[in-house]
Amino acid sequence: MTNQHQPAAPPHCGAAVVSEARALEWAVRLGAKSWVSARPNPPVGCVVLTRSGKCVGYGRHTSPGEPHAEVVALQMAGSQSKDSTVVVTLEPCNHHGRTPPCTERILKSGVRRVVYATKDPNPAAEGGSDFLKHHGIDVEHVPHRLADRLNAPHVTWSMKSRPHVIAKWAQSPEGNMCPPPTHGQWISSVRSRMEVHRIRGRVDAVLTGMGSVIADDCLLSPRNHKRRQTPLIAVASRSRSLPPTARVLENPSVELITEGNPLDQLKALQRLGAHVVLLEAGPRLLHAYWKANLIDEAWIFVGPKPMPDGTGRSPVPSPEKRLRGHPKGFTMDLGPDRLYQIPIESKG
Ligand SMILES: NC(=O)c1ccc[n+]([C@@H]2O[C@H](COP(=O)([O-])OP(=O)(O)OC[C@H]3O[C@@H](n4cnc5c(N)ncnc54)[C@H](OP(=O)(O)O)[C@@H]3O)[C@@H](O)[C@H]2O)c1
Known part of the structure; x- marks a missing residue:
């Protein structure tokens, strides 16, 4: 041995x-x-x-x-x-x-x-x-x-024959995901973003929507933390192609997912070898997964700064309330932010 x-x-x-x-x-x-x-x-x-x-x-x-x-x-x-x-x-x-x-x-x-x-x-x-x-x-x-x-992806795989989905997003204390123009791009702190880079380097695929690519020109790589692997970066769009200058294209492995139905998108990622997917999308794709009952864990980063004029309502506007009485849920401070990790009893 x-x-x-x-x-x-x-x-x-x-x-x-x-x-x-x-x-x-x-x-x-x-x-x-x-x-x-x-x-x-x-x-x-x-x-x-x-x-x-x-x-x-x-x-x-x-x-x-x-x-x-x-x-x-x-x-x-x-x-x-x-x-x-x-x-x-x-x-x-x-x-x-x-x-x-x-x-x-x-x-x-x-x-x-x-x-x-x-x-x-x-x-x-x-x-x-x-x-x-x-x-x-x-x-x-x-x-x-x-x-x-630890065993959650195995349980998802065994019970649902599809990849395990961790949905990660940031929101303001009021539950808004998109800041108003006066606020600046970031809702969460550098410390929270480090945690996001850590998990990116441990999943098989990071999935976002074309809306986030166009609005934020995000890179989505696990660059600020020691990685265990380099994930596939997947962008969901039913009709658009990736802009040739998009920063996501700097990643070694990038796929455009053209399926419209979230379960079909997951099956496409499964065919590409993904067992654990990090969904890092804006409100539109996130809500599509939420409604389809395809989210297994929610990682919600709540920033400290009020954003009453923000848009993009979170599917979990009050994570504190959702966490209450959930024995497998967890919360911790990350710099000025609060992270809630809540298993979601998904059916799909
Ligand atoms: N707070 C956060 O954590 C966070 C994270 C990411 C982005 N954002 C913010 O979110 C905003 C962008 O929002 P968004 O909702 O447009 O971004 P998104 O959810 O990342 O992308 C939406 C796009 O995904 C594609 N899509 C593919 N399948 C879909 C389906 N089944 N349902 C819905 N859409 C599907 C559609 O493009 P096609 O029409 O081309 O198919 C749609 O326009 C930006 O302001 C960004 O800063 C916030």
Whole structure:
């Protein structure tokens, strides 16, 4: 097994006694390292604990065709797998894909207990938990917000057979997306824009509408943050071609998407190899996706400056209200702005 399966060890691996909750945090951190490279597979992380709570193995699934996280971690644990607890970010798979089922490996290793965070909805892989229980293993489902976020693209892919859509936009405190001419171009701060560059370098495609290209002449590249990959830049227009001087054309990979229906646009991006799409459009295309129920996560950057004369009503004028009571939602300050990350229960 190569070193690429063995990222930095969880702190105190092999020494201190840790709780299952702590081990799950480590497993999530391991999985996060594979968020881009594992696609279209889920970015799973796994930690193996002895009965006394000593970490004896850990691993992650790095890329399709490579061993699953449980296999990497159990291999490291070796004979200490017997009687151990496997703590993993996703329910162990139960099917023969490119690699044998993890459930079989868990059984063969003599594992006593399995703790997993996200239930696998993939019809081809599900049932791992029931299979293990049936064979006498103590299995516990412990939901974890960050594990669910890591697995969200896999869940979308499994349930809807289309790319996962993260819609990102900026708005004023009143919920307006387009500033009046007196305001200047930016609603959000440099710090927020850095965060946007970070996520651009982790998605497969950035999608915008021709309206934004014409109005803002945006570049849309992940230039101000270390990137994990360079996304395809896609511009949706049913009838217009890209102006030859448009700055988006400076990107290495640019596509004009001529389909008019948002689902057809996503299918076109899927054919181009996209599993995770960042929708960075103006109000027209954004509302088309909102109405079509094709947004899985909303990332809403609220700037501090009032813009009562602004236009382009946001689909979520009061993110604070929408976030309330949403256990998987999250909010944080970014410089003078506030970012709301809210999963949207999309149907399409
Ligand atoms: N606050 C923010 O986060 C943010 C982000 C981006 C832009 N903006 C602002 O938004 C304004 C531009 O707004 P916009 O709404 O025109 O931009 P847009 O939503 O990015 O682009 C709209 C264009 O997308 C194309 N399109 C393709 N399929 C569509 C569909 N199913 N439904 C609707 N449109 C579709 C249409 O062009 P065709 O007619 O050629 O098909 C349409 O004119 C600018 O002022 C810009 O500064 C704000």
